[in-house]
């Protein structure tokens with residue numbers, strides 16, 4: 001039987017975090033055996049908020065290398081950079097024209113990110129891309145007809161919008177897209193900010209103490225975990241509503257050790273927060289040290305460029321076929337009767 005297809009991406013807005021790893025990247029790697037996997041670096045989404053060109057370039061290179069350093073296998077998965085496949089932007093435009101402003105303004109990510117720009121920079125300069133990127137994201141997905149899109153919980157709303165756009169296009173112009181489902185991990189689909197556990201951990205956060213970057217110095221990682229906000233109860237229990245900080249540390253521990261939450265709670269029974277933080281730091285540091293070693297081996301290797309070219313060529317074939325179909329059905333392709 002043919003393998004089902006999966007597709008996902010991470011944006012180049014900042015340094016890849018432990019949240020991105022647990023909610024997304026770890027699953028890409030685990031699922032590549034079972035699924036036909038398409039994973040890309042979403043650099044077009046990386047310019048939806050203002051970013052300096054040197055930082056952008058660095059982020060792209062770093063994310064590409066991290067994909068392979070974390071275990072994506074170029075022989076099993078198709079890994080590429082979004083802007084290398086021009087069809088993404090072209091279909092993005094067609095779908096933008098079939099999406100309403102109201103739908104886009106309702107997106108929580110748009111509301112959060114535009115509010116953040118206003119409050120932090122005191123500016124009304126909200127790039128239009130920040131509003132319309134979900135329709136580009138719909139194009140990213142629909143070009144490849146994936147059955148599933150492995151993402152963290154924050155992306156659920158965008159996948160729902162993608163489904164709505166796909167259904168709308170199919171109804172209006174004729175069957176062109178299959179309808180994708182999101183695929184979120186049972187645990188770890190929303191790792192929280194270490195300094196404010198009511199918010200999700202984000203790579204675009206302004207305070208670096210609120211996230212752990214996969215490439216952070218390992219001593220810094222320990223310090224960040226030590227200074228994570230907990231509560232004053234000194235009771236280790238999984239209770240995300242009342243004990244979000246402690247529950248977040250338990251979730252990180254459980255995700256990285258593959259122990260169930262019950263096993264983790266038993267393990268920490270009667271222990272204090274100091275021990276919890278030390279042990280969480282140990283498992284995180286162990287993981288990051290492996291990733292960083294591989295990262296340093298791969299960084300600047302010509303092999304990575306070759307893998308990306310291979311990936312882009314494979315992606316382009318599928319994307320081109322789908323775009324042609326859409327252009328035929330929507331009347332853009334004037335040569336076709």
Ligand code: ATP
Pocket residue numbers: 009010011012013014017019020021022023024150151152153154155188189190191192200201202203204205
């Ligand atoms: P930004 O703040 O720029 O949006 P981000 O950290 O949210 O950055 P994205 O590139 O938007 O990262 O998301 C990449 C993937 O990581 C998505 O599947 C997203 O759902 C997942 N993800 C992001 N943050 C978390 C988190 N805190 N916990 C679990 N998964 C997450």
Ligand code: MG
Pocket residue numbers: 154
């Ligand atoms: Mg995000």
